[in-house]
Amino acid sequence: MDSMFxxxxxxxxFRGVTQxxxxxxxxxxxxxxxxxxxxxxxxxxxxSCTHLKFILSGSARITTSNADGRFxxxxxxMAPDVICPDFLFGRATTYPCTAVALDxxxxxxxxxxxxxxxLTSDAVFMFNYLNHLATNAxxxxxxxxxxxxxxxxxxxxxxxxxxxxxxxxxxxxxxxxRDLCTVFGVQRNSFVAALQGxxxxxxxxxxxxxxxxIDRRAIAATLPVARDTD
Numbered sequence: 001m002d003s004m005f006x007x008x009x010x011x012x013x014f015r016g017v018t019q020x021x022x023x024x025x026x027x028x029x030x031x032x033x034x035x036x037x038x039x040x041x042x043x044x045x046x047x048s049c050t051h052l053k054f055i056l057s058g059s060a061r062i063t064t065s066n067a068d069g070r071f072x073x074x075x076x077x078m079a080p081d082v083i084c085p086d087f088l089f090g091r092a093t094t095y096p097c098t099a100v101a102l103d104x105x106x107x108x109x110x111x112x113x114x115x116x117x118x119l120t121s122d123a124v125f126m127f128n129y130l131n132h133l134a135t136n137a138x139x140x141x142x143x144x145x146x147x148x149x150x151x152x153x154x155x156x157x158x159x160x161x162x163x164x165x166x167x168x169x170x171x172x173x174x175x176x177x178r179d180l181c182t183v184f185g186v187q188r189n190s191f192v193a194a195l196q197g198x199x200x201x202x203x204x205x206x207x208x209x210x211x212x213x214i215d216r217r218a219i220a221a222t223l224p225v226a227r228d229t230d
Contacts (some may be wrong), residue, residue, distance in 0.1 A: 008108070010080045011054045012126045016049035021122065028121070029114040043099035049087040051109045055079045058105030064097040064163065071175045075168035076102065085129070086136050088112055152194035155184050156211075159221045164216060171213035 008014055009022055017025075033056070036042050043053065045064070057079045062145055065072040077083065087093055089112075110118070119126050164171050179192050195211065198204045203219055205212045 001033065007056060007080065011056075011108070012082045012083065013052075013125065013132065014078070015128060016124045017122065021124075021206045025118055029118055030111060032067070032111075034107045034109055035156065036105045036107065038101055038103050040101045040105075040186045041052055041098065042101065042105075043083065043095050043097065045095060045098050047095045049084065049093050049095050051111050052085055052088060052115050053099075054108040054110070055081045055083070056108050057108040059102045060105055061102055062097050062099050062168075070179055072173075073163045074170075074172045075164045076170040076198070077165060077168060079106075081165065081167050086133060088115065152186055152191060153198055154223060156198070157222050160213055160216065161220050161223070164213075166204040166216070166220075171209040171216055173213070174209060176209055196226060 006019070008026075009017060009019065014022070032051075034042070036058075041045055042060075054089040055077055059076055061074060061076055062083065063072060063074045083099055084097060087095060115176070119129060160171060160173070163173075177188060177191060181188050184191065195204065195206045199206060202214060203222070204214055
């Protein structure tokens with residue numbers, strides 16, 4: 001039992017609470033523990049976000065794309081992490097992504113009403129969630145502004161930071177270079193030169209239709225101001 005509480009206390013949004021407090025929360029909220037085998041899809045883009053989903057063990061591939069599929073971002077999240085908690089509240093309460101288990105993956109699922117009860121029971125939980133929401137809101141503003149400011153490498157870095165979670169690994173951005181050039185408002189030769197410069201520094205690898213992020217933290221560190229936190 002102690003090891004379960006210790007694992008729960010490492011989850012994002014639950015950090016900073018004591019084991020005793022965590023035991024109380026488990027007593028008042030309904031925690032559902034689910035297991036998915038490799039290849040099992042447990043979130044589909046467009047599904048209603050009625051629960052928080054935490055990765056307790058294993059890993060999942062999270063893929064987000066625009067409506068016509070021309071822009072696609074994929075990332076791998078590993079335990080302990082939470083998937084898209086921003087969409088539990090607000091006007092758009094549907095998942096923007098698909099999640100597929102990469103290996104045997106254990107998920108903790110907490111219903112929205114139970115999470116509300118948790119939030120109002122302790123200021124630490126409320127602070128964790130508000131801080132997460134505020135950080136992501138600020139990243140969104142940065143991402144939009146990045147299209148018209150900063151050099152090309154900074155614009156690419158901001159897109160990666162805005163479209164992925166801080167703990168993500170194995171990030172890929174799939175899109176035709178000409179489409180990305182149109183979005184960023186740059187000439188293709190300038191865009192390719194920026195990609196090559198990032199590749200030469202070991203930040204990415206790239207091909208005509210895909211950019212692979214080698215180290216998200218290093219990408220974020222290229223920005224003049226820290227844009228997100230783990």
